[in-house]
Amino acid sequence: MSRSSKSHDGPANPSRRGLLKAGIAGAGLVAGAGLARAAGGDPANLPPNVADWSRYLGPGVDAAPYGMPSEHEAQVVRRSVEWLTASRESSINFTPLHELDGIITPNGLCFERHHGGVAEMNPTDYRLMINGLVDKPLIFTLEDLKRFPRVNRLYFLECAANSGMEWRGAQLNGCQFTHGMVHCVMYTGVPLKYLLEEAGLKTNAKWIMPEGGDAAGMNRSVPIEKALDDCIVAFKMNGEALRPEQGYPARLVVPGWEGNMWVKWLRRIEVGDMPWHAREETSKYTDLLEGGKARRFTWVMDAKSVITSPSPQAPILHAKGATVLTGLAWSGNGRITRVDVTLDGGKNWHEARIDGPSLPKALHRFYFEFDWDGSELLLQSRAHDETGYVQPTKDALRAVRGTNSIYHNNGIQTWYVKADGGVENVEIS
């Protein structure tokens, strides 16, 4: 049998190192697609002679019944900002978007936003009540819920306050902090419609009020049309039980709408004929306009995007040459149909490549591969959704809403790439 080389040894075999070095030196920079280069010919780049991991047996299959990330990934964590909120229980942490790729957020990295800390609920004591304008008030155990037909849907969840600090200009240096109150997981649960039908809606049933079992008793008014459309009472995320901080054992999923409506630790759904105007839909989560007037409800999270790399926490680490720009886009109104990116602050726009499943109200991943010439860049991305809506500039939003706002900032974000590859959060007009 012929062979392409005389030895099947690994790359660290000393007798082959001369050959390899020659090969690498001969390879040099890449022509063709022009999108990558080899590691260069520096012998310092070669691996140690035989690495320990190749010589000794590693941990076996009993090491971790529930597995964890590599110790080399310790920097990939949710982070909070101490001064942003008065307490740690009613606070926020952020998804490390700059470290992630694809469209699924691992459960351990989904951002948290609590109004009274994590309710640590025992699933055997869990109950969900449906009361109000129904024919039969009902109480379900968790096992009861699992006897209804289930669906599986991948949805993004974005906090209404995501990017809120950006209303008044560039504030936080990293997409984890500017855009990290978004995640995207696959939910399994029961369409809320089935539970409401089980209870029997009275003819004057126009609204529901989902209520959480946490110390905040978090509640929101949801119009019955949305409740009967695509809302889900979910008990799984990415295949396994909901995480405690995401509402274990059951939460409401309100696809495409602002995150605080997705009530966690869901204990009750009251059916009524008018909205409740609860605290978190009046004094908070409303858009305060210039004259002191606030918009009543802003439910849908409009189309938005952000470049996750390069970004302030993910600088360009190499010199000139092949560079991958990547980011996320999403819309509460459906699918993303197109993402444009610019390297020069909007003078020239290029259509990015969206890769991976394109599902309604889910994150979309985009890429733009380019040859960096080592000069300064002003990076922006702009999302289009299937309704024809195009992500606006921050200035366009301010022209309509002024600068009192905290919520619903879906304006175009700018990153300034310096000649040394470092990246800063800036704003340009």
Next chain:
Amino acid sequence: MSRSSKSHDGPANPSRRGLLKAGIAGAGLVAGAGLARAAGGDPANLPPNVADWSRYLGPGVDAAPYGMPSEHEAQVVRRSVEWLTASRESSINFTPLHELDGIITPNGLCFERHHGGVAEMNPTDYRLMINGLVDKPLIFTLEDLKRFPRVNRLYFLECAANSGMEWRGAQLNGCQFTHGMVHCVMYTGVPLKYLLEEAGLKTNAKWIMPEGGDAAGMNRSVPIEKALDDCIVAFKMNGEALRPEQGYPARLVVPGWEGNMWVKWLRRIEVGDMPWHAREETSKYTDLLEGGKARRFTWVMDAKSVITSPSPQAPILHAKGATVLTGLAWSGNGRITRVDVTLDGGKNWHEARIDGPSLPKALHRFYFEFDWDGSELLLQSRAHDETGYVQPTKDALRAVRGTNSIYHNNGIQTWYVKADGGVENVEIS
């Protein structure tokens, strides 16, 4: 403003308990869709007056930078079988399929199969060499790989030995053990084609040999057509870095083909003109037929399915009435187009409902909702894929391959449900 009830208190307000009990007692069993019932009127089913989780602030946002499942989910773990293999380093553990739903496997629960334990690799020392029948031998660092265009694909990975113990009849009591060597995650990585094109394939390049950096130096021969079709050098799973036990920092993804070809801790790809006939594709992972002759290569994992609940580890916990049957189906040849289920050992077949994204070479989730009358059941599922292939019975497989086999058992599985709801692994002819 009118309201559906006089109080907005939670369900545990003592003044409302009489009302609630009346409401529940009035609800009773459910007519209509007939698929669920409320928890019944027993006051013992009502929640404690005011639960601690509603009264006290829970943990805040600094509690877990990388989150973990609830302590109430401690039973949802990978499990191994002590007697199955000679060592723990070269062994297997199993995905707890009976506890999961949807089509995504959380990274911490993806089954493990190692031939020399987990290689604990430092990503800064990582190198991938491409050598053999190429114009330019190349060595890539991890950062080099990240300068090529990336793709995102959801794929199942199944070990060729999954269900291997079932060849000679029902052996292991639970789908975690009979079918748990399968998982499904979204990979992000570089199409292998781009790396091979970068090195430049010589005209006589017909095969590649991916080789792992683990102590086993795991290697397999892969035909060049597959390498250039849909193989990926992946560095992310479900958005984050590969887990150590899944090949951190980079593995080969060989969609639809048997798991051990998906070389982990990928350190080298040799290009040749013939297959290598390495240990793990000759003495192992081949199908030994009756006369002592073995099939040369069996790469594709044919269409297969399993009911994950009810199943031996997931018995029916309620009495008669609304019951959800659910399971998984997959095919190495593309999409699943249909799943049939039977409750009576094959006398009557019903089309199951497939729910969630249907992606090629990925897990598909199916459901069948039925009213259990409390009698004994013989549950089976049968997958169809887009090529028209239909999952065979175990007897049909034995008629062709005899009973020497360990690998590639995609036969129909049977669960026996007893009148008390308990479930056993059985075989029927």
